[in-house]
Amino acid sequence: MKFDAPHFRDEKAARQYVEGLRWPSGRVCPKCGTVGGEYETKREGRYRCGSKGCRKDFTVTTGTVMESSHIRLTVWLVAFYMMASSKKGVSAHQLHRSLDLTYKSAWFLCHRIREAMKAGGMLAPMGGAGSIVEADETYYGRSDLPKREHRLESQRRKPSIRHAHKDQRPKRPVVALVERGGKARVFHVAVASKENVQRIVRENVDPASRLHTDESRLYFGMDAEFAAHETVKHSAGEYVRGDVHSNSAEGFFGVFKKGMRGVYQHCDEKHLHRYLSEFEFRFNSRTALGVNDAERTALAVKGAEGKRLTYRRTHSA
Numbered sequence: 382m383k384f385d386a387p388h389f390r391d392e393k394a395a396r397q398y399v400e401g402l403r404w405p406s407g408r409v410c411p412k413c414g415t416v417g418g419e420y421e422t423k424r425e426g427r428y429r430c431g432s433k434g435c436r437k438d439f440t441v442t443t444g445t446v447m448e449s450s451h452i453r454l455t456v457w458l459v460a461f462y463m464m465a466s467s468k469k470g471v472s473a474h475q476l477h478r479s480l481d482l483t484y485k486s487a488w489f490l491c492h493r494i495r496e497a498m499k500a501g502g503m504l505a506p507m508g509g510a511g512s513i514v515e516a517d518e519t520y521y522g523r524s525d526l527p528k529r530e531h532r533l534e535s536q537r538r539k540p541s542i543r544h545a546h547k548d549q550r551p552k553r554p555v556v557a558l559v560e561r562g563g564k565a566r567v568f569h570v571a572v573a574s575k576e577n578v579q580r581i582v583r584e585n586v587d588p589a590s591r592l593h594t595d596e597s598r599l600y601f602g603m604d605a606e607f608a609a610h611e612t613v614k615h616s617a618g619e620y621v622r623g624d625v626h627s628n629s630a631e632g633f634f635g636v637f638k639k640g641m642r643g644v645y646q647h648c649d650e651k652h653l654h655r656y657l658s659e660f661e662f663r664f665n666s667r668t669a670l671g672v673n674d675a676e677r678t679a680l681a682v683k684g685a686e687g688k689r690l691t692y693r694r695t696h697s698a
């Protein structure tokens with residue numbers, strides 16, 4: 382059984398599991414950074430920093446997305462596991478039902494786990510000599526841009542604003558960069574303009590890489606910036622030419638859209654980046670890269686450190 386491990390059933394085991402992930406070589410005071418200088422307090426799992434002038438009390442959840450949560454650690458770990466191991470994600474409704482949480486708690490918990498899954502820190506450039514990076518864009522849901530602004534944009538004949546009907550809001554553009562056989566970085570942009578898309582490509586991809594895209598005008602003029610810029614002509618029915626294609630990026634979009642439609646159904650544009658982080662996280666720790674469900678869960682739990690997400694921030698950002 383999936384949830385047989387003690388850390389899914391016993392609070393002490395859960396705490397020890399998270400402590401082991403967070404502090405593999407001694408407990409670290411989250412305030413001053415002192416390692417191993419803490420005392421145990423009367424409350425199990427609560428420590429006091431031994432450093433003079435600090436003396437901060439902390440637990441394993443201090444300074445993580447789990448801080449000041451009333452939800453038990455075992456429940457957190459089950460939720461982490463469910464979100465890390467299901468290909469298309471888990472809805473707040475499902476967590477609400479299966480974990481006996483209020484819907485509101487489940488919803489907030491999902492967003493905090495997404496925050497933990499978000500890639501952080503300095504990211505090295507993607508690709509490099511001999512590597513292929515695919516760039517592609519797609520559209521998901523309707524933008525929050527007002528219709529008027531959308532008309533202005535379309536009057537400017539931006540090739541990237543797609544709309545099924547002139548009275549509908551423009552769709553939300555998503556740009557994906559995928560290293561062939563490797564990892565992805567995914568971005569939600571307000572408008573998929575040539576400037577926005579090319580800036581993302583430029584900021585993330587090593588110039589020694591071969592860049593693969595479709596024939597979209599968004600990538601025009603990038604030839605000189607990479608070892609090669611090779612395109613397939615989707616409009617002419619060409620999807621693969623030798624090793625030139627953008628199938629990895631399209632595969633990512635396929636899983637993302639299936640999950641969003643099937644599991645999440647609705648998401649405000651302001652939250653779209655969080656869902657993208659979640660799908661990106663699972664893609665970048667997928668089974669094909671040698672990561673199993675338990676390891677993927679551990680990666681997400683480790684990612685909880687250094688991130689806070691308040692209810693207010695969840696709603697405003």
Ligand SMILES: [Zn+2]
Binds near residue numbers: 411431432437
């Ligand atoms: Zn301290």
